[in-house]
Amino acid sequence: MRTPAPHRPALARTAPLLSALAATALLLTACGTERAGAGNTGADAAEPPxxxxxxxxxxxxxxxxxxxxxxxSPSPTRSYSVSADSLDLxxxxxxxxxxxxxxxxxxxxxxxxxxxxxxxxxxxxxxxxxxxxxxxxxxxxxxxxxxxxxxxxxxxxxxxxxxxxxxxxASEAPAEPGMCPASGIRVSADQGDAAMGLRVVGLRLDNCGTRDYTVEGYPLLKLLDNDLKSVEGIEILDGSTGITTGAGPDNQPRPVTLGPGESATAGLVWRNTTTSGTPVNVPYVQVRAKAGADPVTVTPNLDLGTTGKLGVRPWEKAER
Missing domain, CATH: 2.60.40 (Immunoglobulin-like)
Incomplete structure (x- = not known):
């Protein structure tokens, strides 16, 4: 009498097949997989730059x-998985x-x-x-x-x-972002704002040191041309009311003490009106936070027209 072959469960017979299918699915769904490789040829092959x-x-x-x-030539084809969190290709x-x-x-x-x-x-x-x-x-x-x-x-x-x-x-260049000069203060200028011929550029003073720093009044300025030579004949006004009343009222200068991590702001205000005469352009402004402070040269590109005037707003503590 023939002895029957032992019965193998169906799961045992299909396990190798399931493992292979799972591995294949994992490869096909991998995020960001490039299908072009070293063996890719034809129109989709990437050429060197x-x-x-x-x-x-x-x-x-x-x-x-x-x-x-x-x-x-066409770039290698990429496949991506899309999630609800990101779709940045x-x-x-x-x-x-x-x-x-x-x-x-x-x-x-x-x-x-x-x-x-x-x-x-x-x-x-x-x-x-x-x-x-x-x-x-x-x-x-x-x-x-x-x-x-x-x-x-x-x-x-x-x-x-x-x-x-x-x-x-180089000794007067604004500090790199995140760096603090030896003086413990960092001076910079923003990109400015312009409307109907009125120009406003903000100056910022950051106390990045470890001690309090006090300023009072207006930043001290020196206007420079393309050769970094002094520009003469421009009247620097305390406040902006001599330029415009549209930039808001000028606050009276007062002492401003900045603790470590605190900042102050000031501003340059001018018009680019051109009438008779030769327009004046001032690419560079040397700024001292106060008398005796290290100079920092910024590049606001003042297009003063023929006005001959530049208004300066006083230092004020910036809101945190």
């Missing part, structure tokens, strides 16, 4: 030497400009450079700013700047140029 030497005369000692552009454009900064002056300078990345028709696609610190006289410093993330509908970048250059003495 191209680097082009740039014959750029530059501006104020800054010029672009090379521009690296991604291949115009933006990636770096891969556009990189190499540049060099040459200081042809006689003192160590810190540069702020605005680069513009352009499409084939010359339109600006994006601007990026780079700060190059402590460039000594006669020295050349090289660096790179990336165009960064671009919207999906942005035109293809094909070229770049130096749009704007500002340079200040």
């Amino acid at each position: 191209s680097a082009t030497q740039v014959d750029d005369p530059g501006k104020d000692g800054v010029r672009i030497t090379r521009l690296t552009l991604p291949s115009p 933006a990636t770096d454009s891969g556009v990189v400009a190499d540049y060099e900064v040459t200081n042809e002056g006689t003192q160590t300078l810190t540069y702020s450079v605005v680069f513009t990345f352009m499409s084939g028709d010359g339109g600006a696609v994006t601007n990026q700013t780079a700060t190059v610190r402590d460039v000594g006289p006669g020295k050349t410093v090289r660096g790179t700047v990336r165009a960064g993330q671009l919207p999906p509908a942005a035109p293809r970048v094909t070229r770049a140029k130096v749009l704007e250059v500002t340079k200040v003495p």
Whole structure:
């Protein structure tokens, strides 16, 4: 009599198959998986980026030497899992400009450079700013700047140029974000506001040190031209009422004591009215928080027209 074969449970027979299916599903649902790899060929294959030497005369000692552009061919296909928390498919454009900064002056300078990345028709696609610190006289410093993330509908970048250059003495440059000067105070200027020919730029004083710091009255200013030479013939007014009454009332100057971590604000107010005469532009303003304080040179680009006046508002404690 034949002995029957032992009965195997169905689960035992299907376990290997289930394990294989689970592994396959895990691979297929992985977030951000690239399907293009080393063996990918044909139209979807990614080509290496191209680097082009740039014959750029530059501006104020800054010029672009090379521009690296991604291949115009289709990018490798990506698959993404979509969640309720995030749907951000933006990636770096891969556009990189190499540049060099040459200081042809006689003192160590810190540069702020605005680069513009352009499409084939010359339109600006994006601007990026780079700060190059402590460039000594006669020295050349090289660096790179990336165009960064671009919207999906942005035109293809094909070229770049130096749009704007500002340079200040390295010892008077505003501190880097998050850094505190040895003085324990940090002075900066905002981007300003303009309406109907009226200009307002805010000054900010941060006590980033460990001791109280007291100011009283108005910041002390010196107006400088493109060569960092003093600009004469401009009347600096205490308060803004001599410029406009539309910027709000001026408070009377009074002592302001800032504890560590506290801030004060002041303001520059002017009009760009032009009548008879030659308009005056002041790219740089040297600021001292008070007499004896270290100078900091900011770049508000005062387009004073032919008014010959600049109003200064007093220091006031900023709200926290």
